[in-house]
Amino acid sequence: MWGRLWPLLLGVLAATAVPGPSLRRPSLELDATPRMTISYEELSGTRYFQAQAQNYSTLLLEEASARLLVGARGALFSLSAQDIGDGAHKEIHWEASPEMQSKCHQKGKNNLTECFNHVRFLQRLNATHLYACGTHAFQPLCAAIDAEAFTLPSSFEEGKEKCPYDPARGFTGLVIDGGLYTATRYEFRSIPDIRRSRHPHALRTEEAPVHWLNDAEFVFSVLVRESEASVVGDDDKVYYFFTERAAAEEGSSSFSPSRSSHRVARVARVCKGDLGGKKILQKKWTSFLKARLICHIPQYEKLRGVCSLDAERAAHTRFYAAFSLTTQWKTLEASAICRFDLAEVQAVFSGPYMEYQDGARRWGRYEGGVPEPRPGSCITDPLRSRGFNSSQDLPSLVLDFVKLHPLMARPVVPTRGRPLLLKRNVRYTHLTAIPVSTPAGLTYDLLFLGTADGWIHKAVVLGPGVHIIEETQVFREPQSVDNLVISPRQHSLYVGTPSGVIQLPLSTCFRYQSCYDCILARDPYCSWNPSNHSCVATTTTTANRTSLIQDIERGNRGCEGSSRTGPLPTLKTRSVLQGDNVLLPCDQPSNLARALWLLNGSRSLSDGQDGYRVGVDGLLVTDTQPEHSGSYGCFAEENGLRTLLASYSLTVRPATPAPAPQAPATKEARLAPDVKLLYVLAIAALGGLCLILAFSLLYVACLRRGGRGHRRKYSLGRAGRAGGSAVQLQTVSGQCPGEEDEGDEGEGAGGLEGSCLQIIPGEGAPAPPPPPPPPPPAELTNGLVALPSRLRRMNGSSYVLLRQSGDGVPTGPCSFAEELSRILEKRKHTQLVEQLDESAV
Ligand SMILES: *[C@@H]1O[C@H](CO)[C@@H](O)[C@H](O)[C@H]1NC(C)=O
Ligand SMILES: *[C@@H]1O[C@H](CO)[C@@H](O)[C@H](O)[C@H]1NC(C)=O
Ligand SMILES: *[C@@H]1O[C@H](CO)[C@@H](O)[C@H](O)[C@H]1NC(C)=O
Ligand SMILES: *[C@@H]1O[C@H](CO)[C@@H](O)[C@H](O)[C@H]1NC(C)=O
Numbered sequence: 001m002w003g004r005l006w007p008l009l010l011g012v013l014a015a016t017a018v019p020g021p022s023l024r025r026p027s028l029e030l031d032a033t034p035r036m037t038i039s040y041e042e043l044s045g046t047r048y049f050q051a052q053a054q055n056y057s058t059l060l061l062e063e064a065s066a067r068l069l070v071g072a073r074g075a076l077f078s079l080s081a082q083d084i085g086d087g088a089h090k091e092i093h094w095e096a097s098p099e100m101q102s103k104c105h106q107k108g109k110n111n112l113t114e115c116f117n118h119v120r121f122l123q124r125l126n127a128t129h130l131y132a133c134g135t136h137a138f139q140p141l142c143a144a145i146d147a148e149a150f151t152l153p154s155s156f157e158e159g160k161e162k163c164p165y166d167p168a169r170g171f172t173g174l175v176i177d178g179g180l181y182t183a184t185r186y187e188f189r190s191i192p193d194i195r196r197s198r199h200p201h202a203l204r205t206e207e208a209p210v211h212w213l214n215d216a217e218f219v220f221s222v223l224v225r226e227s228e229a230s231v232v233g234d235d236d237k238v239y240y241f242f243t244e245r246a247a248a249e250e251g252s253s254s255f256s257p258s259r260s261s262h263r264v265a266r267v268a269r270v271c272k273g274d275l276g277g278k279k280i281l282q283k284k285w286t287s288f289l290k291a292r293l294i295c296h297i298p299q300y301e302k303l304r305g306v307c308s309l310d311a312e313r314a315a316h317t318r319f320y321a322a323f324s325l326t327t328q329w330k331t332l333e334a335s336a337i338c339r340f341d342l343a344e345v346q347a348v349f350s351g352p353y354m355e356y357q358d359g360a361r362r363w364g365r366y367e368g369g370v371p372e373p374r375p376g377s378c379i380t381d382p383l384r385s386r387g388f389n390s391s392q393d394l395p396s397l398v399l400d401f402v403k404l405h406p407l408m409a410r411p412v413v414p415t416r417g418r419p420l421l422l423k424r425n426v427r428y429t430h431l432t433a434i435p436v437s438t439p440a441g442l443t444y445d446l447l448f449l450g451t452a453d454g455w456i457h458k459a460v461v462l463g464p465g466v467h468i469i470e471e472t473q474v475f476r477e478p479q480s481v482d483n484l485v486i487s488p489r490q491h492s493l494y495v496g497t498p499s500g501v502i503q504l505p506l507s508t509c510f511r512y513q514s515c516y517d518c519i520l521a522r523d524p525y526c527s528w529n530p531s532n533h534s535c536v537a538t539t540t541t542t543a544n545r546t547s548l549i550q551d552i553e554r555g556n557r558g559c560e561g562s563s564r565t566g567p568l569p570t571l572k573t574r575s576v577l578q579g580d581n582v583l584l585p586c587d588q589p590s591n592l593a594r595a596l597w598l599l600n601g602s603r604s605l606s607d608g609q610d611g612y613r614v615g616v617d618g619l620l621v622t623d624t625q626p627e628h629s630g631s632y633g634c635f636a637e638e639n640g641l642r643t644l645l646a647s648y649s650l651t652v653r654p655a656t657p658a659p660a661p662q663a664p665a666t667k668e669a670r671l672a673p674d675v676k677l678l679y680v681l682a683i684a685a686l687g688g689l690c691l692i693l694a695f696s697l698l699y700v701a702c703l704r705r706g707g708r709g710h711r712r713k714y715s716l717g718r719a720g721r722a723g724g725s726a727v728q729l730q731t732v733s734g735q736c737p738g739e740e741d742e743g744d745e746g747e748g749a750g751g752l753e754g755s756c757l758q759i760i761p762g763e764g765a766p767a768p769p770p771p772p773p774p775p776p777p778a779e780l781t782n783g784l785v786a787l788p789s790r791l792r793r794m795n796g797s798s799y800v801l802l803r804q805s806g807d808g809v810p811t812g813p814c815s816f817a818e819e820l821s822r823i824l825e826k827r828k829h830t831q832l833v834e835q836l837d838e839s840a841v
């Protein structure tokens, strides 16, 4: 459905879009599927911190002292960066007094969400002190905190100039040489501004006659050390990223329903050495310039997160930004990631300006002469030599021009003119990045993207696109990722969310058990060590780096000569009665792999042929005949490599009844059909009731329906499933007319009517958590029903479909587990099978 809807949508978008800088490309080619899916239950090496407080959204990592400082609602914490959950944290309780809170409530603010002290600013001030600001029930306060003692000072500072009143407002702040550079919506009136305070020359933006900022929501700011290695004695600059209401000219994309609410992404910058003007632009920035930031117009205009890399070396500085789709259709979620190079931003800021044309009441490109020194530039050596020692020496002509021309004419376009990634069904809320150097001496940018529902995507940037190495569910309960911080020294990622802080390892290479697995992952942190046959983290290993095998670029080379590439799967035997349906489970650990089944080592089985159905979780053989006997090999085909995942020996026996009673208890007991029948008769004689045996189903992973209708499995990885067989007969029996037949191990029950199902938990399945129900299909406003964005599946469970209604011709979903879970879901509502319990037989 999505597969069809998406091009349709793009068509609509393209049709409604009025020309602008053209960055539209077919979106499908850019959509990347995360290779691995790691559900909450499969996390390893994670550490948690949680206290009484909420909203752990401000994080400050101090690598030198190995502390992670956290600003939350009503509290500050100092955690050990090695292990944030070690219990030895320090805490500052900092809440607004009840009087403050009730005053806030009287002013019409919500006393359940807004009238608290949300810590929004937390930075290192100097060698001994930290600086923190909180919203303090709509009366912001700041404090210099002794980092060692970690206690609040006896006196506070006014926070009006440094901190938003509203905790939900976008905010970004830096301490630079003791001065505070903050950008948010200030005061009760929520005025957007970029301000410098705690500085001999406090500055802000201009509001008349032109508002330099319109309804701006700030996302990120960074100091770029452009003075370093500058031949012209350039100044350091602070760059700001935000979304704001578009100037009239830019509403040209009629995509937005109402022109006035059309918002665009922006980048702005100021010079660190700006002192403001003397008469004109007194106490205002004289170096403020802003430009439009384009990722993939017209759909992606809302900036969600930005991060910078190499801000110390301006020649290499680059930014990564996450944008979200802006549509009228609220249910449609999608995100885009773009990379921007500082050089491009600089080029735009030295290009033509825009001008507000009073007559036409719109912004247009300024075509007149530009005064000297160039308006908005920083003070450089050539200017100093001409007597302009500071911004206060600039001529009035220049400052008047600055006042009226804050906007550049040309937009900033992404590297290579296109997004790195477009992703459906995801809203990225935050991102961070780190350059990782590999044993081969190359460096790759590794991105960590947080979603609105508590997942982290880890992606490596490869030229024009990204490869999503894995997606990790860091919270059982969906909640938005508010902050992400990387510590290379601790090899950790810290995630700030409403309910707590999580520490994750930057890589989990041990999950990859074969050489192929290790190189297919294309994780720059992971390499195959041929000397002891393990996938190791390159940053921590002591192995000879030159002998490590890795192929980030293509992800399929290097393992050919490796003597042992990984453990081989054990051969399993299956024996069924003629006419039964049997599933041979085989989970593809990678969402990018294609399942390939070979019979007797050569014949490739295709879906829908000779009673075979190939699914993402196994091979279903329907209406088995003696010709189906043979040995079956399940392979994963990915990126040109083929690896054996499972092998089965299947025997189909003629259906001849023969009595022999036996209890269906143990996992080893593989009942013969005759035994089964007798057992069934015994049960029938006893009660004539439908015996409901519980079964174990491990719905663990949430499968996200990728959208293109083809197999998009969200696998659970191989770990935890490798163990021995723990097969136990269990049956889901709803209103199954003939279910006396059920006492079978499952591979070969026959003669049932209706759609009875038998479930056999798979090999070495871990204890089952209660299955989360699949989300109800969302209704799009245009009347189309969306598929569940995430499909649930059972971990390692195999099952047999008995007499499916119809002739078993494959229709619809490719995942049998999915199909099964839907049937089960339906039953749960009508039957007493409430809890799927492994032990109940
Ligand atoms: C919030 O205000 C309501 C109405 O004035 C009051 O009943 C409630 O107790 C207040 N809640 C808190 C947490 O202060
Ligand atoms: C750091 O700043 C605090 C607060 O302004 C001040 O009390 C302290 O003396 C400063 N420390 C140093 C080493 O400058
Ligand atoms: C704080 O957390 C709650 C959930 O615990 C969330 O609803 C709220 O939006 C958060 N507030 C802010 C300002 O992030
Ligand atoms: C700029 O600084 C130089 C040297 O410090 C000084 O000689 C000159 O007078 C200054 N110019 C102005 C306009 O202040």
Ligand SMILES: *[C@@H]1O[C@H](CO)[C@@H](O)[C@H](O)[C@H]1NC(C)=O
Pocket: 529, 532, 533, 534, 536, 540, 541, 542, 543
């Ligand atoms: C293999 O060797 C590397 C480097 O010596 C080591 O870090 C890793 O733990 C070893 N792995 C196993 C499974 O022994």
Ligand SMILES: *[C@@H]1O[C@H](CO)[C@@H](O)[C@H](O)[C@H]1NC(C)=O
Pocket: 544, 545, 546, 547
């Ligand atoms: C590392 O391995 C390479 C080739 O495999 C070899 O030439 C080199 O001497 C080794 N270095 C060390 C320190 O063992």
Ligand SMILES: *[C@@H]1O[C@H](CO)[C@@H](O)[C@H](O)[C@H]1NC(C)=O
Pocket: 599, 600, 603, 627, 629, 630, 631
């Ligand atoms: C596969 O091999 C088995 C036993 O070797 C044989 O009985 C069966 O007929 C073969 N199947 C096919 C399709 O060749």
